[in-house]
Amino acid sequence: MISSARPLRADAARNRELLLAAAEEEFAARGIDASIADIADRAGVAKATVFSHFASKEELIAAIVGNHFAELTVVARRLLTSADPEAALSDFLTEAAHGIKQQDLTFLRADDDSRVTELRNDLHEAVSALVDRARAAGVVRAEITGTDVFLLICAPVHIAGCHPDADPDLWRRYQAIIFDGLRPTRAELLPQPPPSWP
Amino acid sequence: MISSARPLRADAARNRELLLAAAEEEFAARGIDASIADIADRAGVAKATVFSHFASKEELIAAIVGNHFAELTVVARRLLTSADPEAALSDFLTEAAHGIKQQDLTFLRADDDSRVTELRNDLHEAVSALVDRARAAGVVRAEITGTDVFLLICAPVHIAGCHPDADPDLWRRYQAIIFDGLRPTRAELLPQPPPSWP
DNA sequence: GGGCAACTTGATCAACCGGTCAACTTCGTC
DNA sequence: GACGAAGTTGACCGGTTGATCAAGTTGCCC
Numbered sequence: 425m426i427s428s429a430r431p432l433r434a435d436a437a438r439n440r441e442l443l444l445a446a447a448e449e450e451f452a453a454r455g456i457d458a459s460i461a462d463i464a465d466r467a468g469v470a471k472a473t474v475f476s477h478f479a480s481k482e483e484l485i486a487a488i489v490g491n492h493f494a495e496l497t498v499v500a501r502r503l504l505t506s507a508d509p510e511a512a513l514s515d516f517l518t519e520a521a522h523g524i525k526q527q528d529l530t531f532l533r534a535d536d537d538s539r540v541t542e543l544r545n546d547l548h549e550a551v552s553a554l555v556d557r558a559r560a561a562g563v564v565r566a567e568i569t570g571t572d573v574f575l576l577i578c579a580p581v582h583i584a585g586c587h588p589d590a591d592p593d594l595w596r597r598y599q600a601i602i603f604d605g606l607r608p609t610r611a612e613l614l615p616q617p618p619p620s621w622p
Numbered sequence: 623m624i625s626s627a628r629p630l631r632a633d634a635a636r637n638r639e640l641l642l643a644a645a646e647e648e649f650a651a652r653g654i655d656a657s658i659a660d661i662a663d664r665a666g667v668a669k670a671t672v673f674s675h676f677a678s679k680e681e682l683i684a685a686i687v688g689n690h691f692a693e694l695t696v697v698a699r700r701l702l703t704s705a706d707p708e709a710a711l712s713d714f715l716t717e718a719a720h721g722i723k724q725q726d727l728t729f730l731r732a733d734d735d736s737r738v739t740e741l742r743n744d745l746h747e748a749v750s751a752l753v754d755r756a757r758a759a760g761v762v763r764a765e766i767t768g769t770d771v772f773l774l775i776c777a778p779v780h781i782a783g784c785h786p787d788a789d790p791d792l793w794r795r796y797q798a799i800i801f802d803g804l805r806p807t808r809a810e811l812l813p814q815p816p817p818s819w820p
Numbered sequence: 821g822g823g824c825a826a827c828t829t830g831a832t833c834a835a836c837c838g839g840t841c842a843a844c845t846t847c848g849t850c
Numbered sequence: 851g852a853c854g855a856a857g858t859t860g861a862c863c864g865g866t867t868g869a870t871c872a873a874g875t876t877g878c879c880c
Contacts, residue, residue, distance in 0.1 A: 461837080
């Protein structure tokens, strides 16, 4: 693997960026099972070059996921300075729903002290701040926490992965929240006759 | 592949059921990448027996997904006869969220005239009826259709699969609905001072 | 219980995967 | 422009996968 202590040579730095971009596209197109060979092909380098930049496939994924987390953290922190707490949270959810990828899953529960975990914690902190502000403004329910939203973003991805150790009760809670979104707004409610109407 | 014209021999019928059960468990435990060899082991038969019952891995998955669709259709139709339209829809969503698996995805958009597609259309029809009843009772918004709910059930799974041809606007609509579920209920709303409060 | 079709099986195949390595090429420096 | 370090490469490895097939076994009907 190329040492990270010394700055990369010009061609190596270029190839690294090409590889990250190619891997991003390939993972987006074919999911986490995209092969290293295909990624190398797309980047226009040999397969062995991939392993000279990243020790393993997992490490390549970690680099990409780390970038996702970092980008979302930037978005969350920027939205924290906006005027409208409700729009800020809504905008972030929209952004995050598009930004979270399948491979990000792998590192959501990781608790080693890797760089990815650090970036994930940064993101979690920024999201919590967004939610705290929205809660203080009364635009989300009192019991909603930053962790809730952080997990809610990823819940769809979690369910899809058929994660065996996912807490069913937790998902039921999110299920109920989503169902709440289906209820009619107050303005749409027609006056209903009481059950004992003759 | 074993002919479907003639009834199966007793041992073959037993093995087919064992295989379907084993495949269900294996896919649930390891996702869609579970190997045919593991499935055969779990069922207690040789790997070649799997291919004597199902022409390919895809066909085995199709058989399982077909069963899922059929089971959910039964649930939806049963709930259609219950007294409470709101509880019926809610119960179905809960049931469906647990019933839909990763591998079901593959066949949601399939439009060939296979047996799976037929079963999927049956399910879609039953869900639409459930939603129509709920809408008529005023417990879901007027603009929610059966197709909406049918897709909403699968949306989490869809997003996770990073389906490249998913309509972003469609997902944004569902995103907005889910976000609605986060809004405070009327009872929780504290009286807010108007913006021009001195 | 004999005979035959239906079914099962272990051996085997080609394709593909992540990963390694020694030989080669290229960049940066003096 | 030459030299050494840094980076790249194609060939290759062990392992796994979905799928095949001839040979053997089993259930079923007369």
